Amino acid sequence: MNEGLIRPCTVVVGHYGSGKTNFAVNLALSVKRRHPEAPARIADLDTVNPYFRTADAAELLRAGGVEPLLPEFANSNVDIPMVPSALRAAIRAPGFTAVDVGGDDGAVALGMFRSELTAAGAAVLFVVNRFRPLIATPEGARDCMEEIAEASGLKPTALVNNSNLGAETGAEDVLSSLEYARECSALCGLPLLCHCYMPAVLPDLPRVFREAGLDEGELFPMEQATRQLF
Amino acid sequence: MSEKVLMKGNEAIAEAAISAGCLYFFGYPITPQTEVAEYMARRLPKVGGLCLQAESEVAAINMLMGASSAGTRAMTSSSSPGISLKSEGISYIAGCDLPCLIVNVQRGGPGLGGIQPSQQDYYQATRGVGHGDLRLIVLAPSSVQEMASLTAEAFDLADTYRMPAMLLADGALGQMMEPVDFSVFPKRELPEKTWATNGTKGKRKKNIVNSLFIEPDKLEQSILARYERYAKVEAEEVRFEEVMTEDADIVLVAFGITARIAKSAIAEARKAGVKAGLLRPITLWPFPKKRLNELADTAKAFLSVEMSMGQMVDDVRLAVNGKRPVSFFGRTGGMIPSVEEVTAEIMKIGESL
Numbered sequence: 001m002n003e004g005l006i007r008p009c010t011v012v013v014g015h016y017g018s019g020k021t022n023f024a025v026n027l028a029l030s031v032k033r034r035h036p037e038a039p040a041r042i043a044d045l046d047t048v049n050p051y052f053r054t055a056d057a058a059e060l061l062r063a064g065g066v067e068p069l070l071p072e073f074a075n076s077n078v079d080i081p082m083v084p085s086a087l088r089a090a091i092r093a094p095g096f097t098a099v100d101v102g103g104d105d106g107a108v109a110l111g112m113f114r115s116e117l118t119a120a121g122a123a124v125l126f127v128v129n130r131f132r133p134l135i136a137t138p139e140g141a142r143d144c145m146e147e148i149a150e151a152s153g154l155k156p157t158a159l160v161n162n163s164n165l166g167a168e169t170g171a172e173d174v175l176s177s178l179e180y181a182r183e184c185s186a187l188c189g190l191p192l193l194c195h196c197y198m199p200a201v202l203p204d205l206p207r208v209f210r211e212a213g214l215d216e217g218e219l220f221p222m223e224q225a226t227r228q229l230f
Numbered sequence: 231m232s233e234k235v236l237m238k239g240n241e242a243i244a245e246a247a248i249s250a251g252c253l254y255f256f257g258y259p260i261t262p263q264t265e266v267a268e269y270m271a272r273r274l275p276k277v278g279g280l281c282l283q284a285e286s287e288v289a290a291i292n293m294l295m296g297a298s299s300a301g302t303r304a305m306t307s308s309s310s311p312g313i314s315l316k317s318e319g320i321s322y323i324a325g326c327d328l329p330c331l332i333v334n335v336q337r338g339g340p341g342l343g344g345i346q347p348s349q350q351d352y353y354q355a356t357r358g359v360g361h362g363d364l365r366l367i368v369l370a371p372s373s374v375q376e377m378a379s380l381t382a383e384a385f386d387l388a389d390t391y392r393m394p395a396m397l398l399a400d401g402a403l404g405q406m407m408e409p410v411d412f413s414v415f416p417k418r419e420l421p422e423k424t425w426a427t428n429g430t431k432g433k434r435k436k437n438i439v440n441s442l443f444i445e446p447d448k449l450e451q452s453i454l455a456r457y458e459r460y461a462k463v464e465a466e467e468v469r470f471e472e473v474m475t476e477d478a479d480i481v482l483v484a485f486g487i488t489a490r491i492a493k494s495a496i497a498e499a500r501k502a503g504v505k506a507g508l509l510r511p512i513t514l515w516p517f518p519k520k521r522l523n524e525l526a527d528t529a530k531a532f533l534s535v536e537m538s539m540g541q542m543v544d545d546v547r548l549a550v551n552g553k554r555p556v557s558f559f560g561r562t563g564g565m566i567p568s569v570e571e572v573t574a575e576i577m578k579i580g581e582s583l
Contacts, residue, residue, distance in 0.1 A: 016238075016265075017236070017237075017238055017241075017407055129236060131234070131235050131236040131409070132235065132236055132237070133235045133237065133241070133245065134272065136235065164236065165234055165236050165409040166236060166407060166408060166409060168234070168408075168409045230402060230406075230487055230490050230491055230566060
């Protein structure tokens, strides 16, 4: 993982269903593990999807020392699309802040914080998954990135390769996504942050990487943070 | 596409419909099915189709009737309250003998209810959607792969029997993501749509699509002709899956997302020494009543598991026809039953045998 691309305030955007929430939760937990002395928090700015959201991972986050900043009425009977009130202050707060944004043009909610995020030098990570049909090509990924930039007024600063087929992901699926990730990186003009994988699904992937002469340091291990309905 | 892709159930419905040649979508947003319309809005214009967000569900279903009258493959989708609004139009479509696909990604009801998954629209889908003597072919997917394959199948069934088909999914299947392979769908030989109002070009008599018959004998004739087709559907199109039913003392009956929970529960029960099996109806109408009746000769008890207060259980009782006791377990209002509570229910029945 190219840690230089992470900033004290790091925003996660991407195509609907590309795994943004899962990545953002795991990123916040990993930063906290590496810097246990500094406060870490994650803000849920997803005003689009009421089924899978940061609030579902609240327990996991708190157990890992990360404070979840959730919409005040998340998962309650008065749940409405809203932005957590603590987010504006969190952008400049000491320590680390991850911001989990809604998919595609759901990034429009990010626009209201554009000047603060720009002033804070926030990183904007663009998550891609080559197994998602609408971003399965580098061109599709670029179109999606441009739509997000248009909606939010913020240009992504780095690329996250989260290519996976859920529990059916094989090592060859991740390996076959590396070329896609490089092409996305070139076409979008974004440096690559990491390739994500789930050790619970692919425990041997670092060894496979080593044996293929690849840099296992580019891998980012994640646990399942979003809700499994069944 | 020859390799698997990762999709939400709602997206899989939309992509499968486009692959099946559906170029016309009429809808209105409602959670948890809105991704069907969103996906159609992105994709259909690129393949020469049309996605139209209507001013209401009532408008959308009537647009669907028009598109289907013209002989095109067309569909609408909604979630429970929206299907209630569409039900008048669905009755007209059935009365006009029009093939089309109606998708219901169910949420909790009644009323505005909630946005979490439910199976509370079983009665509506299999008995009560719209007025008059009518049936829909009702298909119940249990995975994202089936959201795709049964969408394609529903269009073919609708065209074959010239009647509307419904895909009865739920919010969990609509929202969850699983790998899908689009390269595996079989194709059927389909009848030509000689009845379509697509222009005579001066070469034939004009076609009329209509559900109004003022003379009762004519209306009765049209219904009897329709019921002959329904009888053929019941004879030839029943689909179901069986899991470990051969030696089962207790047969669970569950469809959709609930069948996945039931599968895990029967495995747990078997570990504890209770022989349980599962019959998963894939077609809810026609219902696999013949097979259930046969199973009642070997099994000792039946358990219907649903995300409702008990609706399909009526069909299970009719099928078993008093041969064996039929009980029910369900959660409702958007709650998903856990494997543990279903297993406990099986164990309770096991003790009573």
